[in-house]
Amino acid sequence: xxxxxxxxxxxxxxxxxxxxxxxxxxxxxxxxxxxxxxxxxxxxxxxxxxxxxxxxxxxxxxxxxxxxxxxxxxxxxxxxxxxxxxxxxxxxxxxxxxxxxxxxxxxxxxxxxxxxxxxxxxxxxxxxxxxxxxxxxxxxxxxxxxxxxxxxxxxxxxxxxxxxxxxxxxxxxxxxxxxxxxxxxxxxxxxxxxxxxxxxxxxxxxxxxxxxxxxxxxxxxxxxxxxxxxxxxxxxxxxxxxxxxxxxxxxxxxxxxxxxxxxxxxxxxxxxxxxxxxxxxxxxxxxxxxxxxxxxxxxxxxxxxxxxxxxxxxxx
Amino acid sequence: xxxxxxxxxxxxxxxxxxxxxxxxxxxxxxxxxxxxxxxxxxxxxxxxxxxxxxxxxxxxxxxxxxxxxxxxxxxxxxxxxxxxxxxxxxxxxxxxxxxxxxxxxxxxxxxxxxxxxxxxxxxxxxxxxxxxxxxxxxxxxxxxxxxxxxxxxxxxxxxxxxxxxxxxxxxxxxxxxxxxxxxxxxxxxxxxxxxxxxxxxxxxxxxxxxxxxxxxxxxxxxxxxxxxxxxxxxxxxxxxxxxxxxxxxxxxxxxxxxxxxxxxxxxxxxxxxxxxxxxxxxxxxxxxxxxxxxxxxxxxxxxxxxxxxxxxxxxx
Numbered sequence: 180x181x182x183x184x185x186x187x188x189x190x191x192x193x194x195x196x197x198x199x200x201x202x203x204x205x206x207x208x209x210x211x212x213x214x215x216x217x218x219x220x221x222x223x224x225x226x227x228x229x230x231x232x233x234x235x236x237x238x239x240x241x242x243x244x245x246x247x248x249x250x251x252x253x254x255x256x257x258x259x260x261x262x263x264x265x266x267x268x269x270x271x272x273x274x275x276x277x278x279x280x281x282x283x284x285x286x287x288x289x290x291x292x293x294x295x296x297x298x299x300x301x302x303x304x305x306x307x308x309x310x311x312x313x314x315x316x317x318x319x320x321x322x323x324x325x326x327x328x329x330x331x332x333x334x335x336x337x338x339x340x341x342x343x344x345x346x347x348x349x350x351x352x353x354x355x356x357x358x359x360x361x362x363x364x365x366x367x368x369x370x371x372x373x374x375x376x377x378x379x380x381x382x383x384x385x386x387x388x389x390x391x392x393x394x395x396x397x398x399x400x401x402x403x404x405x406x407x408x409x410x411x412x413x414x415x416x417x418x419x420x421x422x423x424x425x426x427x428x429x430x431x432x433x434x435x436x437x438x439x440x441x442x443x444x445x446x447x448x449x450x451x452x453x454x455x456x457x458x459x460x461x462x463x464x465x466x467x468x469x470x471x472x473x474x475x476x477x478x479x480x481x482x483x484x485x486x487x488x489x490x491x492x493x494x495x
Numbered sequence: 496x497x498x499x500x501x502x503x504x505x506x507x508x509x510x511x512x513x514x515x516x517x518x519x520x521x522x523x524x525x526x527x528x529x530x531x532x533x534x535x536x537x538x539x540x541x542x543x544x545x546x547x548x549x550x551x552x553x554x555x556x557x558x559x560x561x562x563x564x565x566x567x568x569x570x571x572x573x574x575x576x577x578x579x580x581x582x583x584x585x586x587x588x589x590x591x592x593x594x595x596x597x598x599x600x601x602x603x604x605x606x607x608x609x610x611x612x613x614x615x616x617x618x619x620x621x622x623x624x625x626x627x628x629x630x631x632x633x634x635x636x637x638x639x640x641x642x643x644x645x646x647x648x649x650x651x652x653x654x655x656x657x658x659x660x661x662x663x664x665x666x667x668x669x670x671x672x673x674x675x676x677x678x679x680x681x682x683x684x685x686x687x688x689x690x691x692x693x694x695x696x697x698x699x700x701x702x703x704x705x706x707x708x709x710x711x712x713x714x715x716x717x718x719x720x721x722x723x724x725x726x727x728x729x730x731x732x733x734x735x736x737x738x739x740x741x742x743x744x745x746x747x748x749x750x751x752x753x754x755x756x757x758x759x760x761x762x763x764x765x766x767x768x769x770x771x772x773x774x775x776x777x778x779x780x781x782x783x784x785x786x787x788x789x790x791x792x793x794x795x796x797x798x799x800x801x802x803x804x805x806x807x808x809x810x811x
Contacts, residue, residue: 337654338653338654338655338656339654339655339668340654340679340682340686340687341679341682342678342679344672344678344679345672346669346670346672346673347669348669349655349665349666349668349669349672350665350666350669352655352665353662353663353664353665353666353669354662356660356661356662356665357662362658362660363656363657363658363660366656366657367656367766370656371653371656371737371740371741372741372743373741373742373743374743375742375743375744378741378742381701382698382701382702382704385694385697385698385701386698388698390691394691425687425688425689425694426689426690426691426694427688427689427690427691428691
């Protein structure tokens with residue numbers, strides 16, 4: 180059942196012994212929302228704890244600085260930034276999937292899996308919503324809360340770069356800085372710091388760049404050896420995948436990666452003229468309009484040839 | 496002579512036939528400031544024109560969309576985002592350097608070279624100041640003006656990422672979006688699109704990367720030949736300069752560029768532990784705490800040696 184803002188505030192104020200759940204592969208928005216809410220609830224004298232299906236990436240570890248774990252039987256379960264049950268991750272979904280009392284979310288695809296859902300799909304981040312809820316609960320926005328909220332606002336908007344940013348996003352950012360959010364340090368941590376290995380990988384990847392289709396298609400190829408040589412794991416590819424599409428004129432950006440013997444993982448990013456999920460569907464994969472993936476059998480060269488042929492003959 | 500905000504407003508309102516000067520190698524802030532001011536002055540029924548020492552980079556061409564050139568004998572000369580006379584560029588400095596009536600600026604190193612200077616050194620961009628001046632002149636902030644101001648706010652802060660961002664910066668961004676600024680399209684153009692030449696330059700620059708000072712200093716060296724080979728001009732360096740500082744552990748990021756025969760241009764970007772302007776001041780340059788520049792005589796190797804020696808002996 181959907182509820183409105185005031186109902187969400189009243190609900191949070193009236194409950195205690197609260198368990199907060201984030202989504203699997205937690206990012207800045209789900210963690211920022213969760214830890215900000217946890218801090219606010221504890222400041223209000225309530226008991227609250229947070230659990231994740233997956234470990235918290237190192238870059239987000241500061242969000243829970245100073246939070247001491249508390250154990251108690253939960254009486255109220257809140258999810259933040261979780262659009263559907265399975266996104267809790269397998270273990271949490273099984274244990275709590277049917278027992279979420281309040282889902283706070285900003286996804287258009289929100290599935291209303293919880294008893295009650297407060298969702299603002301035009302909010303740039305879930306943290307924006309949590310910020311307004313905290314203010315409405317009349318508990319102070321401490322520096323620590325401001326840091327958490329700012330992290331979600333910033334990471335979910337590519338640091339205020341994307342089209343989801345609204346005037347409200349900026350006004351909240353202004354208030355967070357006034358509340359003490361360490362904005363530039365957070366941004367350096369989120370956006371401006373590349374481990375040497377990631378940096379070297381980028382350098383090596385650029386050397387593999389191939390352009391075809393009259394400049395409309397760009398491909399980068401990443402071998403296992405490259406990852407090994409740079410001492411990074413495949414999560415380092417997150418920073419590589421957007422590169423091809425950023426080249427002026429490129430409509431289809433492809434990153435190939437040796438997945439396992441004889442299988443090449445393919446990531447496709449597209450501009451407004453092509454549907455990445457359609458390209459990947461042809462090879463048995465899927466995803467979103469602008470970002471999708473699939474696997475192709477063969478060597479790197481064979482995979483590239485298959486994709487090249489299909490794109491040149493059918494897409495461009 | 497320094498003047499205050501109200502004096503600057505009164506001055507701009509009282510004058511006509513206004514020539515606006517930007518700094519050499521024009522960037523988003525000087526051009527955004529200049530064209531926003533030009534548009535506002537013309538909307539107020541005045542005559543205004545803008546000249547640059549160097550061509551406007553293609554990525555900023557939209558800032559002057561729809562502006563028809565006007566020729567008239569200037570009666571009042573305004574510079575925007577120009578900290579000292581020589582930054583007007585050689586030709587403009589010679590012609591107008593002694594005749595600037597009002598300098599609007601935000602550099603700490605502002606030299607007060609004009610008859611009157613309105614400088615807010617804690618403003619993240621010159622565009623922020625121009626925005627407030629335009630509002631105070633009681634002329635509407637049109638969509639076109641909002642686009643110009645947003646561009647400067649965004650480019651001078653790395654899209655709201657740097658420590659120069661204040662609550663005011665975000666509140667102004669909110670107002671600009673409400674005034675119609677095409678924020679996400681501007682950001683794609685500024686931050687997410689790389690011309691092929693820029694892309695190739697980045698690839699070549701990464702090959703010159705040198706790290707010293709126990710990983711705290713990183714240097715990239717750019718020759719004239721590299722620029723020629725990539726078919727780009729020196730404005731392409733704007734995207735190169737931040738790269739070195741992004742490597743984890745690097746506190747001082749340096750970009751060297753063959754400026755002219757026997758002169759190397761040096762751009763310095765620093766983390767929180769070092770003052771870029773102090774380093775550059777040692778070599779006769781200047782700038783901001785986190786980003787500054789200077790010129791060093793000699794070959795690329797000689798310049799690098801001089802800087803290396805100074806940094807190792809005095810800074811780190």
